[in-house]
Amino acid sequence: MPQYSNFPRSFGVLYYPGFEVLDIAGPLEALNILARMKGFEDMELSIISKTLDPVSVGPIAPDTTSKNFAGRQRYLPTHTFANAPPLDVLIVPGGFGSADPLPSGGKPDIEGYVDFAHKAYCGLEGRQPLKYFITVCNGTIIAAKAGILDGHKATTNKDGWNAITPLGPKTHWIAKARWVSSGNVWTTSGVSAGGDGILAWMNSILPDEIVTKVEVSMEWIRSKSADNDPFAEIEGCQDVLPKEK
Amino acid sequence: MPQYSNFPRSFGVLYYPGFEVLDIAGPLEALNILARMKGFEDMELSIISKTLDPVSVGPIAPDTTSKNFAGRQRYLPTHTFANAPPLDVLIVPGGFGSADPLPSGGKPDIEGYVDFAHKAYCGLEGRQPLKYFITVCNGTIIAAKAGILDGHKATTNKDGWNAITPLGPKTHWIAKARWVSSGNVWTTSGVSAGGDGILAWMNSILPDEIVTKVEVSMEWIRSKSADNDPFAEIEGCQDVLPKEK
Numbered sequence: 001m002p003q004y005s006n007f008p009r010s011f012g013v014l015y016y017p018g019f020e021v022l023d024i025a026g027p028l029e030a031l032n033i034l035a036r037m038k039g040f041e042d043m044e045l046s047i048i049s050k051t052l053d054p055v056s057v058g059p060i061a062p063d064t065t066s067k068n069f070a071g072r073q074r075y076l077p078t079h080t081f082a083n084a085p086p087l088d089v090l091i092v093p094g095g096f097g098s099a100d101p102l103p104s105g106g107k108p109d110i111e112g113y114v115d116f117a118h119k120a121y122c123g124l125e126g127r128q129p130l131k132y133f134i135t136v137c138n139g140t141i142i143a144a145k146a147g148i149l150d151g152h153k154a155t156t157n158k159d160g161w162n163a164i165t166p167l168g169p170k171t172h173w174i175a176k177a178r179w180v181s182s183g184n185v186w187t188t189s190g191v192s193a194g195g196d197g198i199l200a201w202m203n204s205i206l207p208d209e210i211v212t213k214v215e216v217s218m219e220w221i222r223s224k225s226a227d228n229d230p231f232a233e234i235e236g237c238q239d240v241l242p243k244e245k
Numbered sequence: 246m247p248q249y250s251n252f253p254r255s256f257g258v259l260y261y262p263g264f265e266v267l268d269i270a271g272p273l274e275a276l277n278i279l280a281r282m283k284g285f286e287d288m289e290l291s292i293i294s295k296t297l298d299p300v301s302v303g304p305i306a307p308d309t310t311s312k313n314f315a316g317r318q319r320y321l322p323t324h325t326f327a328n329a330p331p332l333d334v335l336i337v338p339g340g341f342g343s344a345d346p347l348p349s350g351g352k353p354d355i356e357g358y359v360d361f362a363h364k365a366y367c368g369l370e371g372r373q374p375l376k377y378f379i380t381v382c383n384g385t386i387i388a389a390k391a392g393i394l395d396g397h398k399a400t401t402n403k404d405g406w407n408a409i410t411p412l413g414p415k416t417h418w419i420a421k422a423r424w425v426s427s428g429n430v431w432t433t434s435g436v437s438a439g440g441d442g443i444l445a446w447m448n449s450i451l452p453d454e455i456v457t458k459v460e461v462s463m464e465w466i467r468s469k470s471a472d473n474d475p476f477a478e479i480e481g482c483q484d485v486l487p488k489e490k
Contacts, residue, residue: 028267
């Protein structure tokens with residue numbers, strides 16, 4: 001029996017046009033460090049998108065007013081929805097690309113991602129159901145549209161609070177939360193909160209000494225309390241109770 | 246006269262095989278947010294590498310023992326050393342790819358990056374000299390080899406302290422430092438410290454209200470003190486005085 005055999009091994013992340021770079025880099029950094037450690041060398045990562053084309057974190061629509069600073073940052077997927085392998089964990093980043101309307105005024109191109117997240121979570125069409133589902137920031141938009149947050153407690157980024165929480169009317173939204181765990185669904189607050197959230201998630205499965213090694217290696221000044229969230233007050237966010245069952 | 250005209254506009258980052266994902270994602274996240282703000286739309290980013298091939302954050306040598314979790318993460322450059330535009334700021338991430346020997350036992354492929362950093366900093370071969378040079382983590386290896394840290398105070402990641410500081414014998418290495426500013430050379434501690442370092446650097450040029458907007462937007466629980474570095478003590482690091490002039 002290998003050590004830490006209860007720790008999941010097959011990770012997937014969703015890259016969609018206009019995802020936020022640090023939303024995914026915090027969790028991936030922690031996982032990269034863990035995957036270098038003895039006993040975790042068999043961790044596997046699939047970067048999943050609509051096609052295998054590079055995915056940009058920049059504006060979705062052609063942008064004639066700026067030099068498109070973020071748009072220069074392009075990342076390569078490894079799999080499409082069609083050929084993604086069985087997954088234990090799916091991580092969904094936030095980003096302007098999931099906002100409706102987009103900052104450019106158009107519609108977001110996230111239907112395929114919502115559909116994939118739904119099927120992966122539930123284990124439909126021959127897929128194995130996920131063991132864990134994790135969102136960072138407004139990755140909650142995809143999660144809520146996929147129905148994954150129904151009946152769960154959740155949080156999201158604080159500057160999008162009033163626009164996002166209505167998308168999950170069956171969700172109990174916790175405002176003052178760096179992250180929220182609810183069964184196998186983990187949601188974190190905005191952007192940087194993904195780093196604290198992934199470490200808390202790891203720590204729910206692995207012993208302290210392993211997670212501390214990861215945290216020290218990434219020199220992350222970690223928030224160990226789920227309610228250490230100064231941004232809820234700054235942005236004036238309030239809890240939202242479920243409006244439907 | 247545009248507002249904030251003293252803030253630099255042309256940013257470059259170096260991507261080399263085996264760079265660390267969060268080293269660059271922290272600074273880029275902060276800059277991405279700034280570049281969306283009024284008055285900063287003309288910020289420009291060049292992602293510079295040896296070739297235009299995708300650059301992986303994973304192991305450099307073929308790795309037969311693991312599933313190459315990090316190696317699946319591949320990023321696209323926009324420029325090579327030969328065609329990079331004039332730069333005001335160059336940011337150099339750390340990563341296992343700059344270690345000598347590499348974790349796989351081979352030699353790092355960073356000579357071209359060292360040479361580019363040297364010429365960019367000094368303004369050689371028709372280049373304009375950089376206004377600012379910023380490293381994260383063991384990006385100091387490239388900086389030290391390029392001579393950029395000579396005569397400067399600097400810091401680096403704490404788990405590589407004893408291996409890296411001898412590469413800069415003309416540098417005063419400060420152990421308990423989240424970041425160090427020394428003239429136009431900014432160095433930060435490991436990985437996550439790049440986020441605090443870039444915000445401190447921004448704040449050295451821009452007013453508090455702008456930087457606070459960036460910090461709140463990325464929900465970064467910021468260390469505002471340069472000496473807020475718990476990892477120096479954890480790793481037992483001591484200051485190192487220059488051994489040569």
